[in-house]
Amino acid sequence: MSISVFDLFKIGIGPSSSHTVGPMFAAKQFIFNCIEKFPLTKIDSVKIELFGSLALTGTGHGTKGAILLGLEGADPATVETELMSVRLGRIRKNKTLTLLNEHKISFDEKESLIFYHDDLLPHHSNGMRFTVYDVDGTKLREEDFYSVGGGFVLDAEEIQNKNESFGKQVPFHFKSCKELFEHCTKTGMSCRELMWINEQTWRSESEIWDGLLNIWGVMQECTQRGMSSSESHLPGGLNVRRRAPDLYRELMKNPDHSPAELMDWVSLFAMAVNEENASGGRIVTAPTNGGGGVIPAVMHYCQRFRKDFNEDKIVTFLLTAAAIGILFKEGASISAAEVGCQGEVGVACSMAAAGLAAVMDCAPRQIANAAEIGMEHNLGLTCDPVGGLVQIPCIERNTMGALKAINAARLARRGDGNHIISLDKVIATMHKTGKDMMLHYKETSLGGLAVNLPEC
Numbered sequence: 001m002s003i004s005v006f007d008l009f010k011i012g013i014g015p016s017s018s019h020t021v022g023p024m025f026a027a028k029q030f031i032f033n034c035i036e037k038f039p040l041t042k043i044d045s046v047k048i049e050l051f052g053s054l055a056l057t058g059t060g061h062g063t064k065g066a067i068l069l070g071l072e073g074a075d076p077a078t079v080e081t082e083l084m085s086v087r088l089g090r091i092r093k094n095k096t097l098t099l100l101n102e103h104k105i106s107f108d109e110k111e112s113l114i115f116y117h118d119d120l121l122p123h124h125s126n127g128m129r130f131t132v133y134d135v136d137g138t139k140l141r142e143e144d145f146y147s148v149g150g151g152f153v154l155d156a157e158e159i160q161n162k163n164e165s166f167g168k169q170v171p172f173h174f175k176s177c178k179e180l181f182e183h184c185t186k187t188g189m190s191c192r193e194l195m196w197i198n199e200q201t202w203r204s205e206s207e208i209w210d211g212l213l214n215i216w217g218v219m220q221e222c223t224q225r226g227m228s229s230s231e232s233h234l235p236g237g238l239n240v241r242r243r244a245p246d247l248y249r250e251l252m253k254n255p256d257h258s259p260a261e262l263m264d265w266v267s268l269f270a271m272a273v274n275e276e277n278a279s280g281g282r283i284v285t286a287p288t289n290g291g292g293g294v295i296p297a298v299m300h301y302c303q304r305f306r307k308d309f310n311e312d313k314i315v316t317f318l319l320t321a322a323a324i325g326i327l328f329k330e331g332a333s334i335s336a337a338e339v340g341c342q343g344e345v346g347v348a349c350s351m352a353a354a355g356l357a358a359v360m361d362c363a364p365r366q367i368a369n370a371a372e373i374g375m376e377h378n379l380g381l382t383c384d385p386v387g388g389l390v391q392i393p394c395i396e397r398n399t400m401g402a403l404k405a406i407n408a409a410r411l412a413r414r415g416d417g418n419h420i421i422s423l424d425k426v427i428a429t430m431h432k433t434g435k436d437m438m439l440h441y442k443e444t445s446l447g448g449l450a451v452n453l454p455e456c
Contacts, residue, residue: 002170003329004202005195005322008287009215010151012076013084014277015390017289018126018335018443019054019061020076022147027070029153030130031099034141040103044135046071048113052125053337054147055115056444060236060388062280064113067128073100076151081281123159124148125337125442149335149343150287170198175330177368177423180323184364191367192358195319212318213311215284219273219296222283226272234278236389244272265304266406267399270297274395287325287334290341290383290390291348293398295321298352298405302359313359321355324371327423332431336383336443339434341394345401346378346430352405357412365417372423373408379426380433382441384448393449 012021027048034043048067050058058064065088069079072087091097097107121127126147132140144156172187172194174180183194199208227248234240247268255261273293277283286295299317302309325334328347333339353374357367378401386392440447 002168002173002198002201003326005199005208005319006202006211006215007152008150008285008322008325008329009318010077010285011215011218012151012283012285012289013066013079013081014062014280014283014289016061016063017151017285017287017292018147018149018337019058019063020066020280021151021285021289022126022149022153023054023063023128024066024070024074024076024079025151026128026145026147026153027067027130028073028075028100030143030145031071031073033143034132035100038140040099042134042140043099043103043105043132045105045133046097046099046107046112047131047133049116049129049131050114051116051127051129052120053443054126054128055117056446057385057388058115060385060445061390064109067113068097068107068109072098073102084280121146123156124335125439125444126335147335149333149338150329151285152329168201170201172198174326177327177427180327181364181368190320190358191323191354191364192316192319195323196315199319209315212315215318216299216314218282219284219286219299222276222281223269223272223296223300225281226274226276227268229275229279231279234275234389234391235280236278236387236391238387238389238391240278240391240395242275244268244275247271262301262305263403266297266301266402269300270294270398270402271395273297274390274398278389278391278395287329287347287351288336288344290336290394291344291346291398291401293395294345294348294401294405295352295355297398297402298356301402301406302356306359309359316358317355320358320367321351324351324354324423327371327427328375328430331424331427333434338442339431340381340437340442341383341397342375342378342381342430343434344383345394345397346375346381348398349378349401349405349408350374352402353408353412356406356409360409360413362409362413363417366412366415368423369415369417369419370409370412372419372421372426373411374405375423375426375430376421377404377408379430380437382437382448383443384441384450385443385445386450386453388445388450
């Protein structure tokens with residue numbers, strides 16, 4: 001399929017692109033599919049079944065609430081985050097759902113939203129099944145969906161044919177870095193320029209420009225909310241303290257202007273975003289929520305510590321990062337439930353390294369080298385969230401990913417772009433590593449840190 005920069009950078013909500021954003025999209029899409037076949041008023045009841053990783057970590061990742069609001073017509077990009085708990089409280093108290101905010105039906109969450117911790121649907125660990133019935137209990141429609149990472153959702157037919165092309169074809173199609181390089185060599189264009197032309201398949205030039213600046217604006221707002229939050233702890237029961245506000249105040253009050261302070265600022269930016277994500281706030285999937293603090297942190301680094309980070313450089317960063325994200329989406333995965341956290345923080349690190357290298361006016365081969373370094377040193381990264389929450393080790397892991405990305409870009413900038421292991425081979429290795437990884441370490445909270453929390 002042809003992937004847009006706006007597919008990789010979606011405006012959504014926390015705490016998870018695969019477990020919150022994707023299921024909300026799927027639930028809403030299911031109801032739209034139903035009304036293409038029969039009147040909405042014919043539906044008397046609905047059943048939702050969650051499988052695999054969605055079932056195992058869905059409670060901590062907000063999956064249940066996302067699906068209920070999706071059935072009511074909510075969209076991740078526009079849902080009022082501050083009112084979500086109120087809406088969910090009303091659904092649970094009254095035991096009713098209002099499908100697409102139009103048709104009210106009875107709904108008992110305990111009976112109609114079922115978790116299958118030990119079962120999987122055939123094609124992906126993040127599987128969900130929706131079924132609706134009429135007043136006589138006759139099944140009207142049943143449909144399976146898969147949340148495959150980064151808010152991408154496929155139905156059963158699409159996931160079986162995901163290598164086939166759907167929709168419009170872009171002028172410069174690529175699935176590998178080799179193909180991307182060939183386009184750059186033949187045309188003399190940069191990654192940013194190729195992506196700019198491809199994006200015109202779907203949008204006008206002004207829409208692309210304004211859309212990318214809006215993405216950056218949402219990232220900035222998310223970061224600022226995280227740094228200025230008055231909340232002391234994150235929700236979920238682990239009693240994790242919000243650290244970004246205190247760190248921000250300390251850095252503003254007592255700057256030491258040392259080289260190490262730069263690291264503190266980058267860590268702050270990543271931490272602020274991911275604490276907002278953990279609290280269910282508005283965030284940009286970049287390319288996922290679990291790794292969503294890396295790219296904003298590196299862009300904030302550019303804004304604070306580089307003098308040339310203007311609107312043109314912002315566009316360059318995002319388009320170049322998206323080109324690398326496409327390579328991982330096409331050649332491997334950005335789903336932690338499929339390949340572990342190397343598919344989230346690892347991919348975000350690789351994308352951020354490439355974006356920063358482009359901002360530093362690196363050649364295409366140096367950009368690829370930066371992306372390769374970024375992923376090479378995240379290979380094998382597991383996803384083992386404690387308590388099924390996107391908090392430990394996820395928040396700190398984003399700080400490490402951002403710092404690695406900066407280092408990767410600077411290493412590549414000092415080199416000539418030649419590297420023994422190509423980016424394509426690193427992506428293939430990452431994919432193979434994910435396939436070899438035990439299920440326990442792929443967003444199930446069944447292994448690693450998730451089962452080693454000390455009991456006090």
